[in-house]
Amino acid sequence: MTALAVALIATGCSSERDKEGDSGGAKDTFVFGGPGDPGSLDPALASDGETFRVTRQAFEALLKHEPGGSELAPALAEKWSGNDAGTVWTFNLRKDVTFHDGEKFNAAAVCANYDHWFNWKGTYQSSAVSYYWQTVMGGFAANEDPETPKANYKSCTAKDDSTAVIEVNEPSANLPGGFSLQALAIHSPKALKEYAKQDATAKGDAITYPKYSQVAGTVAGTGPYKVSEWNKGNKEVSLERFDDYWGEKAKIKNLVFRTIDTEDGRRQALQAGDIDGYDLVAPADVKTLESDGFQVPTRDVFNIFYVGMSQEKNAALKKPEVRQAIAHAIDRENLVKTQLPEGGVAATQFMPDTVAGYSDKVKTYPFDTAKAKQLLAGADESALKVEFCYPTEVTRPYMPAPQDMFELMKADLEKAGITVTPKPMKWAPDYLDATEAGGCELHMLGWTGDFNDGYNFIGTWFAEYDKQWGFKDKGVFDAMKAASIETDPAKRTELYKTANETIMAYLPGVPISSSPPAIAFADDVNPPKVSPLTQENFAETSFK
């Protein structure tokens, strides 16, 4: 027993030395802390940022966004073009690309992927599994549930080895942006054959993901890293440099994502030197970290935070005056000034000013408690009572401290004479379910764009009747429709501007702010270009 203890202590000391040695010389492992575990290793099955953060290092789609920006850029496709109707998309593919499993990348591989997704059956058709496919391409070859949208995907043809043509039935505002999504990243055809042998199953609400997506080994993409291990017990995913990567090779050999679910925990882990960087930095910690010598690069703003209203849940909200009063009552400037990280701005409409289609001419509702009271009195709603839902145990890139923001807004509303009943809910699934179903009179939510198109913001809410908002307004819906079928980018931008003006005149909810989510790195790291879409490419990272 004693001998054992001695052995432990002795090796403990030596491993301590090793660690020292590491930081002095060739440090070859970069550890990044994320707030949650990925759900699967196959991005096609996912719709959450934690999964994509990991898979993005190993998988590439046809397109991507320029590093540090939101413009589309070539990825596996060197060039792409659409026809005038927006229904036929042609991709000139990059040559000399190899998958992690040694397979060659070519047009046939691209089509194998699209056809694989299009022919999904059973549980794969659940919107919880194939959310992004359904958003971009609609339904499947054979829809099994009447609620599943109609298929928009028509075909994929390998014109030659390096030319793939993807056809859709109707033009869509989600294209070509959708081709950049991780969910539509290209997998090795050999891996796809493995995938096809395994089924996702569902029992009740619980979906059991296929084994291949839970254990490293099968999945194979083309990215600069390949997944080497997913240690669920230790909550870490390890990736290793892919030496046959077609582009610039990753600078650090090993990349590890570890889960630390609290903001404090991540910050402390960075401060303690246990990790080299983390995402979703609490605004309060930015200054502290910076003064401690850590790097906290700021992303560009690409999100929107809003207060949603459900007109069906509380009839008073059907009155425009009431909605306007609420908008006037909330002190957005104060929220921005005290809660949001540096670079945050008060919002005037449901998209940040970095998105094409942002309008300067929308109707604004400046902070004015007196005006709010007056409007309420005018609408005969001086004794207005509302239930206000807020999420607990969560921070989002657009919403760093939901509860504090809720408290500030609640105080504002109460100053305007509105009685507010707080209703906290767990973020997932309670809060998301409730807000989506229109179960909250007032609620707070937000959105980070997937790609730079106005539709990716306002289209997600106001294109048609939506339970979340519970209103039917022809003016708003028509404005959206007009923009979505326009294929000329310039014209579309103008139509989005009009749509924004229509929406803000109708005021279905109150846009509050846009803010840059902060990401932090240790002082000895050359961080990757930070992305407004939170699509950092860690292959760019190196140690100083």
Add this chain to the structure above:
Amino acid sequence: MSLLSVDALSVTFAGHGTGRGAGRAGRATKAVDGVSFDVAEGQVVGLVGESGCGKSVTALALMGLLPRKGVSVGGRAEFDGADLLSMGEKKIRDLRGSQLAMIFQDPLSSLNPVVPIGVQVTEILTRHRGLKGEAARKEAASLLDRVGIPDPDRRLKEYPHQLSGGMRQRALIAMAVACAPRLLIADEPTTALDVTIQAQILELLKELVDQEGTALLMITHDLGVVAGLCDQVNVLYAGRAVETAGRRELFAHPTHPYAHGLLGSIPRLDAPRGEPLRPIRGSINDKIAWADGCAFAPRCDFYTLQCLTGTPELTEPRAPGHQVRCVNPVLPADRSADAAEVSS
């Protein structure tokens, strides 16, 4: 020359704020207050008195078993020429169990419930006689046999709760006599036992003492025990000896009103029919301090104001060697008159 010579033994419990067993807050309690007596080799000496009179504390003081904290012990107690009271912890530990041994009142609580009898017997053999293993076990078995426990080999493996009350006391006695001590202190050894067992145990004690020539200090409230066993008797009241005499002398002529009362409260078959028992009034709690006079005065049938003029001294009003601490002893002449006066 006496084996044990106790001279002016006193034990004081310091008053604790909230401590247990130490009486009222802040007041020191004198549990034993200048007790002196001798025990010769082979002699049986009785310490008699009701509970709380200080007899058990005296025994514990002699064994060095009183807690060191909050207790101060005064006087001398010479055992074989060495003072037990000022002896070092290690030295008295060596004496305990080998030269000095003690038997306690409640055999069940005095035996460790989770250790087999055998271990509890052999551990003392190991400690003082260096016996180990099989030798110790054999000796233990013969000890049990000696104290009259049948089937000793089986009993050695058993636990205290598996034995009857009398058997447990026998086991305790076996432990006490294991190393042939020169002085055995028995603190109410029969109180917790059935009457039939009591006699057997007393018989056993007597036998052992006679065989080995062991001196016995018998602590009891039971005058019957005293009558059957003791050579010399000390009656204690409130921490002081109030009467000291040979057994016969004391039973024949109880002179202190307390001793007199004690004897009077024993039912006697030869008493005239219809004559009531005469219990002593009250309890030992209702005493005054010795410094203010006679502590027994509040309960005394014969008290006069003289009783309160100061601590009465030990005198020999009746016979040499028969010491009494009383200013108004019960002597043949005035006894019945006074009693009649007070009780009317």
Add this chain to the structure above:
Amino acid sequence: MNATPGLQKKADKIDRLAQLMERTETTSGAGLWREAFRRLRTSKTAIIGGVVIGVFVLVAIVGPWLAPYSPTAQDWRGEVFPNQGRFVGPRGENWFGLDHLGRDEFSRMLVGARQTLLVGVVSMLIGLVAGAVIGAVSGAAATLGGEPGKRLDTVIMRVTDIILALPSLLLAVSVAAVLGQSLTTVMIAVGVVQVPVFARLLRGSMLAQGSSDYVLAAKAVGIRKRRIVLTQIMPNSLSPVIVQATLSLATAIIEAAALSYLGLGNPDPAIPEWGVMLSQAQRFFDNAPMMSVYPAVGIIVTALGFTLLGEAMREALDPKLRG
């Protein structure tokens, strides 16, 4: 007799003593409590605990009137910048500084005491009442119900044992899942955790009483069973329950804080409650440690107070220790 005055006094004293001797000692419940109270007064632990609780209860009662400002109004919200880690510490105007939303921390602490006490007391009462009922049924069944009663007792106790085994937080969460998140839920959740404790305690103490001599005596003289339970066993079984109640107040306050930390606390975070305040403030521990320290110390000291008093009561009521 030529008695001196001093002697006469002593004689009187003795007469009085003699009178006193005639009186038999009472062992009634009232005597037990009086005795316990006397012991409590002389116990240092009890005094410290009592003073702490006294101050706490006083603050809980009058705190809202003492508070210099509204605990919920964000009067200074322009001065606090959580997004930059800039907070306002103690100053003339605000003795404890401001919280992260520009509210007066001192006022929040004062008013929070009441909420904290409320949560503690109500949840303890829930646990006590429910636990006492279960324990009493079980105990009565075991002592007086014969074989079937014993079986019922075993079943009840096994189930409470299991509940006792469940992590209290999980239990609380289960309750919250059924009832939804509210202050009532917090109280019920924390209370439910205490139920098996009280049940077990009361039952155990009833069993002990049930086999005691005076109950045997009552049975022997043919007093009705229900009457024995109500008039003999119950009153005498209550003292450990009361001790536990005091100790439970401490646990309840800590437990409520843990629930807040897990995000299951009072749904309206504006209403000050120490547990909620602590879990809110710990995010800012690096920049404004005092914001966490005030409620943490409040919770710890109060819990200590209740624990000390409970311990002292336990000692005072322990018949083994009675002189």
Add this chain to the structure above:
Amino acid sequence: MLRLVARRLLQLIPTLLGLSVLLFLWLNRLPGGPASAILGERATEAEVARINRALGLDEPVWVQYGRFIKRIFQLDLGTSTQTGQPVWEEFTLRFPATVELSVAAIAIAIVVGVPLGYFAARRRGSWLDVTAVSGSLLGICIPVFFLALLLKGLFAVNLGIFPSFGRLSTGIDATKVTGFAVLDGLLTGEFDASWDAVMHLVLPAVALASIPLAVIVRMTRASVLEVLGEDYVRTAESKGLDKRVVRARHVLRNALLPVITAVGLLTGSLLSGAVLTESVFSFGGIGQFIRTSIDARDYPVLVGFILFIALVYVLINLLVDVAYSLIDPRVRVH
């Protein structure tokens, strides 16, 4: 002995059945019932009916209960809604971490608590006693999560002595054998991995040990005080035995009996504490998983966990009973 074990195991059956009824009722009492839990508030009536049919909720209650029990016996605890993996697998994956943590905490509590309680009792009123008593009071009164945060802030972040989160450092390439990180390292000879795992255990285990430690110190102290006043200790002293023999055989052996029972009872509170400490240290055990399951309303996990904990608790207490009866002969006859 075997009979005792057998009897206790038999007693387990009604207990677990009772618990399963409670659980079953609880599940059915969830707002809106399972269908709503599954579908959320979006559910239309038709969907609810469909799900109810699919889950057999339109059948009589006892049929449903029967199925519930059957599934439990098949170890089919369902699938976690968070991870999409079978609950049973999630448990086996995470359980070793929590066991390791709990065992470490209990070990700390016993190794420190028993001697501390013992010496506090021996030297009643000394500074050691006062420190032990007030320290244990503080241990009970300080919220576990706050203590964990303080420990982490001081020893991990500021002093950097211990790692701030997780079970193993990144880059430690430990071979998985049993899932118990410390043990695995010893088995495979990867001592550095074991050492690393031990370092990761220290802070959470100390935080988790605070309550059991406090309880054990107080129990031991009170128990030793009581035993010191027992007649049999005086008897032992009167035999002139060595101090060591008196302490070990006569004082501690008796004084530890209630402490053993307490340790069994502490299991429950230990797991409560694990939920909090594992969260603070992102430890990746059952505790943290339960916390995220609470947040995500992952009922299959919660139900499975409750059953599981009940079983563990009962088994631990069985062990305690057995241990108790080995030490205390009086229990054997009854």
